[in-house]
Amino acid sequence: MSLALGSAMDVAARTAPESFADLAEQISPSVVNITTSAVVASPAEGGPMVPEGSPFEDFFRDFMDPEGGGPGGPQEPRRSEALGSGFVISEDGYIVTNNHVIEGADEIEVEFFSGNRLKAEIVGTDPKTDIALLKVTSDTPLPFVQFGNSDLMRVGDWVMAMGNPLGQGFSVSAGIVSARGRELSGTYDDYIQTDAAINRGNSGGPLFNMDGQVIGVNTAILSPNGGSIGIGFSMASNVVSKVVDQLKQFGETRRGWLGVRIQDVTPDVAEAMGLTDAKGALITDVPDGPAKDAGMLAGDVITTFDGKEIGSVRDLTRTVADSPVGAAVPVIVLRDGKTTTLSVTLGRREEAEADEAVPAAAGAPEEPKELELLGLTLAPLTAETAKSLGLDADAKGLAVTKVDPLSEAATKGLQEGDVITEAGQQPVERIEDLEARVTEARDAGRKSLLLLVRRGGDPRFVALGVDEPAPAEQ
Template sequence: MTDQPNLSARRFRRNALASVAAAALVAGGAVGAEFLQPATPAHAQALPRTPIEAPEHPPGSFANIVDKVKPGVVSVKVKLDDTAEADDDGQGQGQGRGLQNVPPQLREFFKRFGQGGQGGGPNGTVPGTPQRQGQRGAVGSGFIISADGYVVTNNHVVDHAKTVQVTLEDNRTLDAKVIGKDSKTDIALLKIKDGGPYPYVQFGKAAPRVGDWVVAIGNPFGLGGTVTAGIVSARGRDIGAGPYDDFLQIDAPINKGNSGGPTFNVNGEVVGVNTAIASPSGGSVGLAFAIPAETVQAVVEQLRTDGKVARGYLGVQVQPVTQDIAEGLGLDKPKGALVDHAESGTPAAKAGLKSGDVIESVNGTPVGDAKELSRKIAGLKPGAKVEVAYLRGGKSDTATITLGALPTEGGQVASRGSDASDGQPRLGLSLAPASEAGLSDEGVVVMEVDPDGPAAAKGIEQGDVILDVAGQSVTKPSEVAERIRSAEASGRKAVLMRIKSQKGVTRFVAVSLSKNAG
């Protein structure tokens, strides 16, 4: 008799607990060339000129779907130029390669969730294949979207590419060129130099629902043509990768090398592009993130015609409307995007939008939060006219705005997090007129902050300037107290203050009220 089953059970529990400390890495890390040695067939089979179509009714297995769509999926092999960044973790060859080719906006997410990762390189990333003879390369995935050979993949797969090749299901390896890249959504468009025709797949006509079956096909660890299946676990995931995060979360196993590959629905339509995974050990734990097809299509359309993406520009800085901010504004629930500041001379400022407005909808479509506003505006082209509905002082209004072009640096909607209310009654501040401190003619400067008070918990610091309270400007400490008492008398549960930091950045902070607040 043996206790091996109990040992196995204990190991399983340890592994399960370890998976809680998930690190994130891009699925398409560096993989050595030895993983991919395609052989070109003597006689290439004639390829269809029509789009691949799956059966109208999916079968009991995924085999028929895979047979139909697999010819449209390719492996992407890249040789990087000399400007590609060195290993992020500073390790020697063969260690910590999990962060190679990761775009800067994704690295913070990976590092933040990588602490305590089990196995692999630093921050829970997977050790990759060592560089060989000074050659720097990466292998990812992609899929063909037209008979003449346009291929979609991730930007981080082909970023800093010196040369790009794609390998088809029939083992032909063909040269390709980068038509355009978009780092903000991590999408790139390639074109196979040989004119084709090639088998291709189509984008889905409708967004998938949570719980829908999906099939992922790609090139994990250089093993092309790998098929996995799972379900859509969640929608609208914001992993901190960029300003337009709206990821699908799927549990189909995804690994390094799957980056840029497609996720299909049961109709054989592309519903997402696999981009990142969360993993404590480098292997799949059922947490994968895919860019929704609707986002990909909009980006690809511009890349194909212009080689770049032009985004609409509103010209506001916004932050989320949290529960306590909603109470401070007298809203029944948190919704919309709160305007911190409308940049001078921008479309928003010209239309009359100003600090304290809550943007509720764009072209009649409700805006759930600041991120959603960012995506909506960015999804429109410069010159487009939009109708923006907003709330000001408890009253609704609308403005028709002609969007500008998003500047190369910065953004039209700089979304910032806001402080959560701690429910404490006192501000814990010592105040003085900003004019007496020689700072400006407006506002009240924070002279001291009680480290145990609610204001400190909100991130208010010495030197910050309170510009207005409850929507009214203040120049004296007594006016701050008066505004707070008025808000309390009107039945508000919180009071909203606009704060200017020493760096010149403004934000709104909601402070909870009680009878002895002051």
């Protein structure tokens, strides 16, 4: 009897709310409309750059743009306005919005639900997550909302969005969480997908759970016509809150940096390496940096970082970024079938990206020779070829000069201009080196051979089958 009662209560808890009115009334004072203003060039100087979604966009197209039928012609530089949304996170006036809402603006005005308007200043921005932090000065404490734990949200949970869609003013829409963990185009993407109506102007506005906590920042929509079709994306609050904390403290982001190039461990790569599970982050290259100083090597598989299990490249990227700069963290890697624990002192990603440079060096020519193997036509890399492919002149390896379009190599994405630098996690410089690795893989009963392939200096591992006999040398 108690079991049936409990089940009935669970079902009742999952039914739709009778009304969202109480929640809307609770959160409205903390949500703001944002109007930005910027000087744009005249058509003679390259054409007005009206921000997408601005109410002036249609006006420009119809009346100002010669291609849209308007009179066009040279004009004086003028001001253009754009609209967006945001929300207050502290009583002293800190406001969160999207970076693209305020990017390029020289004036920012915030309108509150009460009708009060205040000028805002930019505290800091993070284009990688499209988050910006603003600050207003108020004579009285401002109503604010708090971040919730986005990791607790489940597909099917009710959510509410609020903002300034299409410049219509404060507006509320409700829906459910449609999906979790969506990626669009950013390295640190962790989007909540929702069918709550989100349109232009909602950008930067909050997505609330039923407790009135912000669990996402409305950022993007997927739409063939520019309007809501029920596929909207909100950056998860657990990403946003960390970015906001850094912007508030430093005025900029300070992400941890490991200093490796990595790729996911696919099932065929796992088989080629003799791994039990296809998980972890496979290191493809270790340039100068924290990882190299700690003794990490290409071919290592990172399985645990600072006590957190790593299942994919995405796991490692986000975990490292969330770690404090200068911290010494334990990293467990799988190397030659054994686990090794290394201590890595993290650098700062922003500094590393600013300091990136491509080195150059001289090299000696190598006798040309070709071989057809694994669906590839290969030749030893020469200094001239290396430089033409964006590699160091003294780089070693086998250049791919042709790919059989019907081969597994073509299916795996190999193409002319790729360079194979390792096979079976051993360097290859000569044709004979690769032939030996293929023979060793077959003798060991392996179905595939792991190749380290560089394209324009960017490395990745690819596993190719070695079941068929090697073709004769040409």
